[in-house]
Amino acid sequence: MQNVKGTYDFFGKEQALRKKVQSTLQEVFELYDFDGMESTVLNELELLTSKYAGGDEILKEMYQLSDQGKRSLGLRYDLTIPFAKVIALNPGIEFPYKRYEIGKVFRDGPVKRGRLREFLQCDADIVGTKGPEAEAELMQLAVEVFRRLDIPVLIRWNNRRFLGEVLEAVGVRPEDTQSVMLTLDKIAKIGKEEVVKELGSKGLQDEAIRGIGELITMADPTFEQIADRYGIGDSQGALEVSDLQKLMERLGLDAVCRFDPYLSRGLSFYTGTVYEIFDASGSFGSSLGAGGRYDAIIGQLVGREDVDYPTVGISFGMESIMEMLQTRPIEAAGACVTVIPIGETNPESLKAAAELRASGIRTSLDTSKRKLKKSLASAASNRIRYVVLIGEDEAAAGKVRLKDMDEMTEAVVALEEAIHQVFRRLC
Template identity: 50%
Template sequence: MENEVLKTVKGTKDFMPQEQMQRNWIRRTLEAVFETYCCKPLETPMLQHYELLASKYGGGDEILKEVYRLSDQGDRELGLRYDLTVPLTKVVGMNPEMRMPFKRYEIGKVFRDGPVKTGRLREFIQCDVDIVGTTSVLAEAELLSMAFEAFKRLGLDVYIEVNNRKLLSGVLQELGVPVERAGDVMLSLDKLEKIGVDGVRDDLRERNVEEPLVLAITSFLQEGVITLDLLAERFTSQLVQEGIRELRDMLAYVKGAGVGGELRFSPFLARGLGIYTGIVYEIFLQDGSMTSSIGSGGRYDQIIGRLLDDGREYPAVGISFGLDVILAALVNRNTEEQKAADVLVIPLGTEASSLGLANRLRESGIRVELELTGRRLKKALDYANKEGFAFALIYGENEVNSGQVVVRDMREGTEQSVPLELVGKWLSDKLSG
């Protein structure tokens, strides 16, 4: 088949039924968890004014390069949203009467015209929960408790790395890192686990960090395992102490949450430079089968206020899950939704009665496909086999007249007649058994 028009746009993908069933299951699982936490759904448009997307915001110039721009018939300059936070900010700003805290979730497409890698598309689904309007780290604790619960239901064993930007900034200050070099040093330290102390030393030098500072930092790294207790003793600034207090409170709250799940203090976790102001976190698989994180977030107390510029404060904290990262993590694991369809009803000249039979079964919650093409019985059974149906019901004139249905067990290859009025219960029992 040659057809030049049939191309999928670079960075996009058709999700075929097998995958899409699993994505639907992930989405519904997340929604159910979000809703037991009383997070409320919000749906914002994908089309936004370019001016809003480009306005002063933590995303910065980097992300602007990746915005798909377009205009409408009225020559408005528009863009496709690149995240769900900017549209949330707009909603908060346009609804000043909104009761706080505002806990909302949104699951929707975002668009980034950036590099395409494995598992990284230009059009992808984000699942975000944000709480606007409270400074209490109980909010962070709720989000992490919710994340543990969500991944438990998804059947994924995860741990969450946590840190506090206040603590990290305070430590760097006390080590003598000037504010204007803090960003560079954070980016170096973020790689510690991957490249070790020697690697960090080289990396700092490459960034032209002054030698005495390199020495101060690396010798600190060599003091041993960096725990909260160690930092609390060694660093005394208010910023460090506040960061530690927030983390300890949050750890105690999550412990009280009783959801299980492992939190790991990760003293150099930074999560980018522009956005976060307090606690940050990143979620990983325990089995290490994926090295990238499958969720992340943190507190960003200044972003919304900076954008709205209305003199009010909008403390906020959020968490974001990537639907397709979760999908990738679930590959080769069985989920409920992956099971094959239930029943194929095959009419043999009995279309009207067969549709009636199919509908009676559907009412008991059985997923029923009606054979629609009028193909011969052998071909229809062949189809049932290939599509993985558990049962095929053969329904001809004789069966209609005698009030019976021939039920074929596709796995066993056996057939038996079942009275019409019993077949629903019979199938339900077999399918749930």
Template identity: 55%
Template sequence: MSNVKGTTDYYGVEQAERSRMIRQMEELFALYDYEGIETAILNDKELLTAKYSGGDEIVQEMYTLSDRGQRELGLRYDLTVPFAKLVAAEAGLSLPFRRYELGKVFRDGPVKRGRLREFTQCDVDVVGIPGPEAEAELLSLAARVYEKLGIPVELRWNNRRFLSEWLYAAGIAEELAQTVMLTLDKIAKIGREAVRAELVDKGVPQPAADIVLKAIAAESGSDDDPSLAFEQLCAAFGVGDLPGAAEVRSLLALLDSVGLSSICRFDPSLSRGLSFYTGTVYEAFDASGSYTSSLGGGGRYDAIIGQLAGNSEVQYPTVGFSFGLEPIMEITRERLAPVETPPVIVVPIGGMSAEALRTANAIRACGIRTRLSPTGRKVGKALASAASAGCRFAVLIGEDEAQSDMVQLKDMIDRTEERLPVEEAIYRIERVLL
């Protein structure tokens, strides 16, 4: 009866907290004019394993299966690839198109705190905006979401095109750029020396590995203005006039002008693990340091939709941000509030279940959370349970009350009891609670 490793069930205060956070995120997504969608969990394996989808590392974690027709299928490992497929398939879609989606995804990877094999992602994406304003808006939205959830964050960002440019200038061969990026992304997890060894194992010359790690250390340890530190990195490798550097420069200026530079930190080693990113990438981290893994992230992926549509020459400028619900829950778990107790309980006496249900529904129609006690339960036990749970009012309905359209209204705090018409009882409850 135990759960499959890497899966979990949610109930009680934890499920109530998850639902509350989802509602808050959806409200902000809608405020920023993103439209809710829902994509398929089950997809063709060919789609999920395509070279322009998740990349080799993520494909190794994909759950695969076949149906009765022996078709090769897979469970989605993120919400980005199914979204890209949707846009590629809908030729008449009006751009720019902004969407959000919340749903389960599946990865057969290592299980640790905040990382499961079945988990919920909350994604926002916009397709059709090529400039840095799309990234700036998503970073602004991310900052609002974490603020709303009460989590202080640092949003680290980089640009893969710029990263490729200065890695090449540092002596990294073009064909090694992608795998070198994935290794550099592990610095915080495995340390500089382990990264150095992995780079050399992948064919990077020792001098080039040393130059790259020294540059990253200098940038990460700098207390200078981020724009100045970036320009120093450009000058060190002579890449200041290249396209990737221009993209970084534009986003730096935009973030500064909208007041986001205080929580958005440029990180020259950040690349993220998925292979489809083509420009800006970013990740969110707990600013207090109590939780070290990423709380969410995303970036620009301009090529994948055109490739899925069968025309790699056409680019669909697209950028997104994904919020991880499970790591967010890990941070907020300590402050979970008890499940809200309904302020009213309706107790049927002597089989008056229909009358009790009608009364409960009348109270609920006023927007008041109401519990219906099971028929046949002893009144004393029902009231004792309601009192211990913190219910404010108990509404009792027996045969005499039902015949005269009356109820017994008990105030569990004031310890008063009155026999009233149903409408008057509801009015009294509303006056206190609303």
């Protein structure tokens, strides 16, 4: 018996750490006034494979199935399309609308470090804001999340509309734009020479290949250098880049956000700004999060292709974040108190544990019936400071024996007094 490849069970300290990361994300999402949402895991295949969804690359990795009614279904491969569906089905939602969702998604793709087939995504999206302030707010949110997790990050960003304008300027045909973007997006992984080779295998015109080759040989070009070189400084995409760049400079985000003219992201639904979050030290290669603007999906889903629902989102990769934290572990919270019954005092011990918990104190109950010495050693190894011992004498007197494992002291006191002492020192 074994797990399906690319899936894992989480428990114990690892699960406690995962919950801590999720709690951090949820706290920041709600601090930024995003409302929680749960969308469906199971969706109609037609929705997930529509031309408005993730594109050919992602559809190759989608899990497909059918139900007893022979309906064609699929497991969600991200949280974006199900979210767009919710907006499309609920026209009464007031805009701007900000939501977050933390849920599992599924992709039948290659398994590697930080990339699984069943994994948790943590998304935040804003619908109804056209200007760059939506992108800037999500970047601020991301910086705050990783500050709390003590992970220095670099956010690489670009604009797909601007990149399309650049490719047009170097001779790429409109029908080849999406394919070229996917290849350029690999430049950091496979290098410039391999990018040129891959482009050559796609049947591009020689002029376009030469133009792209000249573009990618520019050494860390700025937005202004590229816009000037190709004479597209007044294009729509260029203006969008310029507006966001100026806003980020005023907010101080330019210290952690770097313009990357080759970034496009794999999903085809992005219409403007795109961004990816990376470990600033460069020691971890996979992205820790990503997102961008997708203005067209919702309108297309409701049959109004002439109407844009301006939308920007960001997704945090739980598995990648966990991989980062394995090298710099965060101490997971455990019980503050353990109650140990001695003799036939299970009812009194259960009652004491219930009253401790009712006071907001995380409490474990040792029902192992092992020797007291071993129970105390277990509490010490789990760094539990307080032990409440209840023997038959304590039970008869309506008392408990409170043991402080740090100070190596103990006293027989009323349960109310024990709760007061623990709460005062730990809470």
